[in-house]
Amino acid sequence: AQSVTQLGSHVSVSEGALVLLRCNYSSSVPPYLFWYVQYPNQGLQLLLKYTSAATLVKGINGFEAEFKKSETSFHLTKPSAHMSDAAEYFCAVRGGADGLTFGKGTHLIIQP
């Protein structure tokens, strides 16, 4: 069975500062890992995904994430936060043919 833990339900950073959103996973099989972003009253949009091709994954909007098997982590980062990055971010894992298992989400707040 798969599970995802996102540390911090709310993260607040200043505009221009580093964004770090934490995700740890548990999976009984080699995992596929995903980060999605959800803006208010919208569906989820894929930011990036890990497919075992490379441990450092680059996504859209300047985000990237690094897969660390030894730490069972897949943290999301962005060097410089923009106001438009304010949203809900979900980490998810898929270990089989079924749907995704999601974390509880992290609400990212950008302070001017």
Place this chain on the structure above:
Amino acid sequence: EADIYQTPRYLVIGTGKKITLECSQTMGHDKMYWYQQDPGMELHLIHYSYGVNSTEKGDLSSESTVSRIRTEHFPLTLESARPSHTSQYLCASSRATAGADTQYFGPGTRLTVL
């Protein structure tokens, strides 16, 4: 941008009503999913389908039912809505059963049962 649509976007109804939430995709994807998302919470898989005439229950038990008569259409039905069904329902689709395939999400239907 994903071509997956959900209607209605918002629905407020009374207890006991039968409702159908519509989901359609124009990408020709075989696999489709329904997730339930309570406010401020994670998404839980409630139904999925491998293709036409295939429906499976997800990780979270749900009183809703689904059907898959056409590849592009995956409606969700509640025969008798209750306040406990108040939630957001998100539909998604993906190309195949491969684990790394991206799931594309619709905008969601926010359901309120009074």
